[in-house]
Amino acid sequence: MSYFLFRRLLSLLLTLLLATAVIFAVLEIVPGDPARLMLGINATEDAVAALREQMGLNQPLLTRYFAWVGGLLQGDLGRSFTYSSSVAELIGERIWVSLPLALLALALSTVIAVPVGLYAAARRGKASDTAIMTATQFGIAIPNFWFALLLVYLFAVVLRWVPAGGFPGWQAGVWPALKSLALPAIALALPQAAILSRIARSALIEVLGEDFIRTARAKGLTRNQTLWHHALRNALIPVVTIMGLQFAFLLAGTIIIENVFYLPGLGRLVFQAITQHDLPVVQGTVLLLVASVVLTNFLVDLVYAWIDPRLRKAAR
Amino acid sequence: MSYRRLQAGIAATLFLSTALLSTSALAAKDTLVMGVALEPPHLDPTAGAAAAIDEVVYANVFEGLTRINENGEILPALAESWEVSEDGKTYTFKLRSGVKFHDGTDFDAGDVKFSLDRARAEDSTNAQKGLFSAIESVEVSDPHTVVVNLSNPAGSFLFNMGWGDAVIVAPESADTNKENPVGTGPFKFSSWAKGSAIEVVRNDAYWGSAVALSKATFRIIPDAAAATNALLAGDVDAFANFPAPEALPQLEADPRFAVVQGSTEGETILSTNNSKAPFSDIRVRQAIAHTLDRQAIIDGAMFGQGTPIGTHFAPHHPAYKAELIDTYPHDIEKAKALLAEAGFPEGFKATLQLPPPTYARRGGEIIASQLREIGIDLEIIPVEWKQWLEGPFKGDYDLTIVSHTEPMDIGIYANPDYYFKYDSKELQDVIAKLNVTADTEERYKLMGEAQTIISKDAVNGYLFQLAKSGVWNAKVEGLWKNSPVQANDLTGVHWTD
């Protein structure tokens, strides 16, 4: 186990390191002088030159890369060009929108998908199964931003139960904050729930076909007892794995959803920063998102290996 | 997970979701949520060009010597009264006493001198330094009297002092106004949740009559669809400048809302790079002018909201020459002939850069389609404001669409370095004469001449005067109908019940 852990940890760090290089290199290509962008159109040449010097833009590429990585290690992500505050501060503010949103969506998709998927599996081939599978087909096919538009129209504009968008901040109270996150979370969760329920269904069907289930039935356990005590536990393994991966997907999925609901989260921050060429913010936020994906994958691998010991040896 | 726990989970979710969806409490009647399309980069109006700054702080947080009201009239503000010398070169301002900045420091003549000197200094970052260019010196004669000497008489000086860029700041707080604006206005800055909202609260120590609102929130909603939904859902009480003209009929039919059409100073034009071939050829520009169908652009892009213009001048101004709309009437055959004469019988390719506002993005698609009729094939390039300022505004472009919202800005045509790159001695002479003329009658005549010259030269494609469609809760009163300067003046805003 410790060898496996060591290898995975090493690969995690390597991936992160490579990611910093890729992010830095890609953003190097962006046209435009950051110093000029920062100062605006009325700035004098002298002022731009001074700022370039101050920002260290005149130093060689590698020096700047190492300076950036060095800063990262100390938690210094640089300063935003568009907002006069530090990137770490901006991310610190916005993560309190995106993280709860992604977690809420994950919880919702699980709460919807697992029972639905298991129900469909238990009623495999019956009309209700077909209906559920068709519905999930739609769920996968329809873009989440379209779900979002429909939800806003119905629940915010027509029924006026929740706000159409925006975020009052947690200081306004947990309740108003949750209300603003409800629609975006549902919009994000539905397509994921559709996928997850299909996985739960096929996992359970697979497990139900295995020998130990037949044995259990042969021992005289009722159909329900077998289902809930033996099959479920085993079927949940792949479901848990996919959930882990979905978390990363949800975090990235906030880019479009946060734009639809104009939520001040990481997704909108990075989207705005990209369109406004605010490089320090783009670098910092992209790295954070990448790191969260890599970390989640790492954790999922650990859980996986813990569940299925064969993998520890097989893992390359 | 057992079945029972699963069931409990489902029940809990159902409960949670129904509870989440229960109705919200009614808003208290002395607060206002105002929707704004753009988030300001910072909150110091004396250090940035962005209109978004003025839309939050002008007249609310910061005040100048004078102020502009919704009809474009000049009113006293921090200057109680003023006297102008015979030769029009000396302005003596009598300042209001008992005024305090939000941080508790006193306002006096020293602050006025500091603000004006700072704005016109060599290293000033003021975006409208031109407003102060006539000032020769500023003298403090006593704590409540300031004398401003001009190098030449300037008819628009008092108006200029009412701009957001000319507000009075204190030396103690000038450097931190970007993040924490400290002014003398009836509202104090309270908080700024980046990317989301800016909040101001009533200043109880205000020198003038107290405002009715105890708190105002400027919520940033960049997207037209989101703006419509926010109004309909009741999240936002007012949009001074509603971005989705197509939704206006629906909002008008809804008794909850008042839709108020007003005028702006925004001449919306197809800006043309006059120094770049083939646009440097007047025949090409004339061909474009003959091709543009203004009504189709107004109908398609703005759903009929907007007044066609034939020159760069506001139609509600008395000196506006309405007949110029027919300088180059819509005539495709004529346009094709002109283009052929200029050496492009088959037309040519060019680019059209479009900043984010609806008028530009939608108008651009229609203009591209119209120009395709005479063989001009435009590649549409959407740009953000920042890129627009870096590119087209620096003269790096073929065509772009933008609304020039500064009041009385025909003078920009006299600057050959301005991004139109239009260099006409004839016009420069007219504008130079206008700048030193004080007689109203004579000024109007010169303004008319300038309008005619740029219209005949087809410097830009003149499209329409941007309309200001204000949409707000029918119970809100006191918001501006017109916007002579870009501002959301909340000083007179109140709820009717």
Added chain:
Amino acid sequence: MKNQRSDTGERLPQAASEPVGLLPRLLTSRSFLIGAAITLVILAMALISFLWTPYDVTKLVVANRLKPPSPQHLFGTDHFGRDIFSMIMVGARNSIAVALVAVGIGMAIGVPLGAWAAAKRGIADDILMRSNDLIFAFPSILSAVMITAIFGPGAVNAIIAIGIFNIPVFARLTRGAALSLWTREFVLAARVSGKGAARISLEHILPNIANLLIVQGTIQFSLGILAEAGLSYVGLGAQPPMPSWGRMLFEAQTMMAIAPHMAIFRAWQSSSPYWA
């Protein structure tokens, strides 16, 4: 196991639970047939649009704007007076082209890489798998937004952005499937007979995983269409006057009240191709 898991992490589950022999089974499934029929109709519309559309989609007739559905305009007209049916046809062409080329890029680069890694093993394999991890670490929407924002919005950059993320998907799939085939007798026999790794990959490995690749290809294709719709919804896909589904949907949003037909038809068409 590990490889399969990462592939499903992309989105669709089918390939994980029912990998080989899926195609014959699909042909008897009713939902698959319905989906296939819809896909064919859309494909046909896209192909016809090359030759003919009811109206020219680049010509705006503002006087005709926001007409409800009628015999002249089957789905009505949009805010610029364009025929929505014609726009859907041309938009289908655009979406399909982007998704198809993106899958093509992924297959053309990913499959040889995967096959090569499986044949060589060792360092080459390690490097490939590490680079795959790296690409997977970038959430695809994020990178697509980044690429299109840096190199400018447009159909070509959208294709590249979506295509890059198809490479590791096919590389992993090919590698995983090929690895197990390399231990099979018929491959061993081929090796004994003196065939080189490249020839074995081409003659024995690839034909045996073709089924799997086609299934994954269709999944990536529908994901590509979704991704394109998302990109053009936020304004980073194909630019006007080229119609694209995502942007059409975006434009229709504010007009739901006055012209619901715009939103409804556009939503219908944006979702229909993924039913397959």
